[in-house]
Amino acid sequence: MHEFDLHDLSDDADYADSMQQGSTSMTRSGNSNRNSSSEQVGAEIVYLKDNVAIHPTQHAWERIRGRLKLIKQGGSLLMTWIPYEGQSSSARLSEKDKSLYTIRAVPFSDIRSIRRHTPTLGWQYAIVVLSSGLAFPPLYFYNGGLKEFLATIKQHVFLVRSAEDANIFLVNDLQDPLQRTLSSLELPRAVSVANSPTSSIAPSESSFSRTDGEALDKNSAVIQQNGRQRQKHNDPRHLSIQVLEKFSLVTRFARETKSQFLREAHGDGFISNAMKKHDKKPNNYSSVVESNDVHKPLEDVYVPANSSEESSCEIHNKNEEAAMRDESLEYDYDKLSLVWGKPRQPPLGSKEWSTFLDSEGRVIDSQALRKRIFYGGVEKGLRKEVWRFLLGYHSYDSTCAEREYLASIRKSEYETIKNQWKSITKEQAKRFTKFRERKALIEKDVVRTDRSIPFYDGDDNSNVKCLRDILLTYSFYNFDLGYCQGMSDLLSPILYVMGDEPQSFWCFVALMERLGPNFNRDQNGVHSQLFALSKLVELLDNPLHNYFQQKDCLNYFFCFRWVLIQFKREFDFEKTMRLWEVLWTHYLSEHLHLYVCVAILRRHRSKIIGEEMDFDTLLKFINELSGHINLDATLRDAEALCICAGENGEACIPPGTPPSLPFEITSMYNQQDDDDIL
Amino acid sequence: MPSRRRTLLKVIILGDSGVGKTSLMNQYVNKKFSNQYKATIGADFLTKEVQFEDRLFTLQIWDTAGQERFQSLGVAFYRGADCCVLVYDVNSMKSFENLNNWREEFLIQASPSDPENFPFVVLGNKVDVDGGNSRVVSEKKARAWCASKGNIPYFETSAKEGTNVEEAFQCIAKNALKSGEEEEIYLPDTIDVAASSQQRTGGCEC
Numbered sequence: 001m002h003e004f005d006l007h008d009l010s011d012d013a014d015y016a017d018s019m020q021q022g023s024t025s026m027t028r029s030g031n032s033n034r035n036s037s038s039e040q041v042g043a044e045i046v047y048l049k050d051n052v053a054i055h056p057t058q059h060a061w062e063r064i065r066g067r068l069k070l071i072k073q074g075g076s077l078l079m080t081w082i083p084y085e086g087q088s089s090s091a092r093l094s095e096k097d098k099s100l101y102t103i104r105a106v107p108f109s110d111i112r113s114i115r116r117h118t119p120t121l122g123w124q125y126a127i128v129v130l131s132s133g134l135a136f137p138p139l140y141f142y143n144g145g146l147k148e149f150l151a152t153i154k155q156h157v158f159l160v161r162s163a164e165d166a167n168i169f170l171v172n173d174l175q176d177p178l179q180r181t182l183s184s185l186e187l188p189r190a191v192s193v194a195n196s197p198t199s200s201i202a203p204s205e206s207s208f209s210r211t212d213g214e215a216l217d218k219n220s221a222v223i224q225q226n227g228r229q230r231q232k233h234n235d236p237r238h239l240s241i242q243v244l245e246k247f248s249l250v251t252r253f254a255r256e257t258k259s260q261f262l263r264e265a266h267g268d269g270f271i272s273n274a275m276k277k278h279d280k281k282p283n284n285y286s287s288v289v290e291s292n293d294v295h296k297p298l299e300d301v302y303v304p305a306n307s308s309e310e311s312s313c314e315i316h317n318k319n320e321e322a323a324m325r326d327e328s329l330e331y332d333y334d335k336l337s338l339v340w341g342k343p344r345q346p347p348l349g350s351k352e353w354s355t356f357l358d359s360e361g362r363v364i365d366s367q368a369l370r371k372r373i374f375y376g377g378v379e380k381g382l383r384k385e386v387w388r389f390l391l392g393y394h395s396y397d398s399t400c401a402e403r404e405y406l407a408s409i410r411k412s413e414y415e416t417i418k419n420q421w422k423s424i425t426k427e428q429a430k431r432f433t434k435f436r437e438r439k440a441l442i443e444k445d446v447v448r449t450d451r452s453i454p455f456y457d458g459d460d461n462s463n464v465k466c467l468r469d470i471l472l473t474y475s476f477y478n479f480d481l482g483y484c485q486g487m488s489d490l491l492s493p494i495l496y497v498m499g500d501e502p503q504s505f506w507c508f509v510a511l512m513e514r515l516g517p518n519f520n521r522d523q524n525g526v527h528s529q530l531f532a533l534s535k536l537v538e539l540l541d542n543p544l545h546n547y548f549q550q551k552d553c554l555n556y557f558f559c560f561r562w563v564l565i566q567f568k569r570e571f572d573f574e575k576t577m578r579l580w581e582v583l584w585t586h587y588l589s590e591h592l593h594l595y596v597c598v599a600i601l602r603r604h605r606s607k608i609i610g611e612e613m614d615f616d617t618l619l620k621f622i623n624e625l626s627g628h629i630n631l632d633a634t635l636r637d638a639e640a641l642c643i644c645a646g647e648n649g650e651a652c653i654p655p656g657t658p659p660s661l662p663f664e665i666t667s668m669y670n671q672q673d674d675d676d677i678l
Numbered sequence: 679m680p681s682r683r684r685t686l687l688k689v690i691i692l693g694d695s696g697v698g699k700t701s702l703m704n705q706y707v708n709k710k711f712s713n714q715y716k717a718t719i720g721a722d723f724l725t726k727e728v729q730f731e732d733r734l735f736t737l738q739i740w741d742t743a744g745q746e747r748f749q750s751l752g753v754a755f756y757r758g759a760d761c762c763v764l765v766y767d768v769n770s771m772k773s774f775e776n777l778n779n780w781r782e783e784f785l786i787q788a789s790p791s792d793p794e795n796f797p798f799v800v801l802g803n804k805v806d807v808d809g810g811n812s813r814v815v816s817e818k819k820a821r822a823w824c825a826s827k828g829n830i831p832y833f834e835t836s837a838k839e840g841t842n843v844e845e846a847f848q849c850i851a852k853n854a855l856k857s858g859e860e861e862e863i864y865l866p867d868t869i870d871v872a873a874s875s876q877q878r879t880g881g882c883e884c
Contacts, residue, residue, distance in 0.1 A: 560721075
């Protein structure tokens with residue numbers, strides 16, 4: 001452990017604090033160190049473990065070690081994991097990596113579950129999954145202590161073992177027993193929004209409080225209305241159970257208690273949707289007229305057919321659908337149709353962009369920026385600058401000067417890699433089959449990539465040559481992955497926007513960090529996304545799922561092109577760029593593209609089912625949608641679906657599914673169904 | 679419903695990236711050639727009505743991605759094929775040498791009921807390029823390979839100029855039809871009265 005001893009722990013504010021206190025309890029420290037855990041008032045460390053590491057790559061030797069703590073503050077429990085200062089185990093891991101992975105005071109109310117892994121060989125580790133569906137990288141307990149970690153948590157927050165997997169512990173820090181129960185029922189996010197407006201995760205949190213009181217007043221009215229409407233259905237109780245079961249990751253706890261909360265759950269789900277609609281009003285997005293007047297169509301959803309048409313995002317014919325599906329399902333689809341993604345905004349322009357930057361060029365609030373871009377995209381001229389952040393080539397907290405410096409370094413790095421193949425002589429190439437083949441493949445593809453765009457138009461186009469050079473250089477940068485068809489499609493808009501060759505290369509590298517698995521030899525990356533897509537459709541449109549199942553279409557290969565190159569062939573060049581920048585914000589989900597898939601499928605569901613499309617016909621139909629998809633409407637649908645699906649949606653997507661960063665490739669694929677796979 | 683399915687002939691086009699699979703398909707179906715095709719991602723197909731001895735058939739021609747890395751998708755796309763077209767570029771030795779891989783991969787993934795007699799047709803494409811001066815695979819060599827694999831019919835084509843494309847696809851359709859009929863004889867007991875549209879056998883009107 002001498003490596004550990006080398007760390008100068010006095011730099012670690014937490015460490016210093018605990019030394020001062022001479023015990024595990026701590027009080028507010030005077031310094032304003034950015035480790036937020038040290039800023040907590042009256043905090044008490046209830047668990048502390050050194051030598052807990054993460055492995056940012058698949059190589060175990062590239063690890064970041066740090067200290068894991070549980071801190072009790074006020075009524076809540078927080079978790080922190082702070083990497084040690086000083087040298088990493090590998091020079092490749094920068095301080096930036098460390099700060100990227102640092103876990104700063106995450107309250108357990110934001111944590112959804114902890115999965116325990118106790119392999120017979122190797123270190124024990126835990127994966128902490130947030131309510132948002134995102135997961136932290138696995139925390140490896142080099143010195144043991146995982147059991148104690150869970151035991152400590154159990155003393156302070158409500159922790160229940162999943163009935164489905166004994167190694168999953170569901171976390172629930174809610175004080176209110178009703179909320180606790182509802183939360184354990186894993187109801188759609190909409191429900192919990194209504195229950196706890198302050199912890200709202202809806203994208204409209206800012207306006208929530210303003211309408212809060214008013215909305216609450218309405219609640220009672222709505223419940224009454226709701227009750228009245230419910231009588232129209234034969235057995236509302238039965239319906240509710242169906243809804244709950246459909247959306248629940250059923251725990252034993254849930255089974256025992258849910259019936260007594262049915263009424264509340266039912267009502268709240270309804271209200272929260274109504275409130276969502278309501279809270280759109282203050283957001284004065286100019287261009288799109290809101291036809292949904294909140295005061296009017298609240299009850300529409302429970303009234304069959306036509307009256308709800310105007311207020312909903314659904315275009316399919318409800319009568320037709322109703323005939324097709326179980327009555328109980330109808331209930332929850334109607335609920336879905338209440339939520340409509342927000343109107344799209346105009347793209348972010350330079351003037352507004354400058355307000356996101358501090359005097360030295362740092363992005364002050366990256367979350368706000370990403371949200372802004374999510375709803376409107378970026379103006380053409382600004383893309384060159386903004387994409388570099390979205391793609392992760394520049395970090396949000398870098399200054400202009402730092403970025404300039406980085407660019408110059410990156411430029412020479414690019415030239416170095418490029419020279420590796422540039423310097424291969426003809427004679428050498430004769431005996432270098434792999435190189436020749438790769439080059440030939442790339443050359444075949446760049447001449448058929450976006451040639452109808454003026455930028456790539458004409459004979460001997462230098463931009464086409466540039467595409468080739470970047471792709472060939474990338475195949476040397478990542479020799480294992482090499483070149484695969486589809487990469488030229490992903491690079492083309494980037495080069496178009498960046499113009500500059502080295503910058504385009506590095507932006508492409510950043511994109512491939514996330515999408516590289518799409519091009520794996522075993523197609524694992526795409527398959528995991530198609531699998532997640534099938535789960536999402538099952539959740540969000542069960543009749544359609546059943547239809548696909550019946551037609552033996554659950555492999556979703558008809559969506560292969562969508563997923564492989566992020567809809568590049570489905571929209572024109574400009575629209576593709578708009579879609580990509582929205583996806584890259586990772587604002588509501590890292591996997592918004594899967595919700596986009598669901599949105600498009602749902603838009604055409606009546607046709608698909610009505611015409612009894614089989615696999616072939618479906619593939620043809622999907623391929624021919626290319627150029628005929630309304631991007632803005634699809635994005636709004638996708639947003640609504642994503643919000644509706646909430647945690648349950650994110651739970652459909654195994655950790656590590658692209659474009660999530662592949663932080664632990666081998667274990668990530670195993671963990672979703674490790675019993676099945678291993 | 680069964681009649682619709684029974685007159686459908688499914689043809690798969692395979693071969694290395696850039697040998698002209700999409701172009702051949704488009705030349706045959708749409709009588710068009712474009713320099714601006716994009717690399718095929720996933721798979722797509724075109725259909726064309728063909729007439730044989732007073733009977734009308736729908737030829738469904740499947741175009742697939744040529745990069746070997748996408749072969750794992752084959753399972754979904756190859757199933758139920760009645761004929762497989764192997765394409766190479768007469769100006770690329772590698773694309774010719776790979777024909778064997780494509781053939782074997784197809785047989786593994788499509789697993790036809792009678793692999794020995796499953797109909798293949800080989801097309802040597804791009805004979806127009808450079809007036810034939812850049813050609814590296816001779817017709818003799820190609821025909822010898824075809825003969826060694828059970829007398830696979832062979833055509834030299836130019837998708838760009840339309841040379842031999844119609845003739846080649848006539849042959850492809852004929853072989854597909856033969857294969858489809860034989861299959862009916864082999865598997866007469868799989869008639870599915872539940873009228874699944876997936877079924878490829880059974881019934882005998884037309």
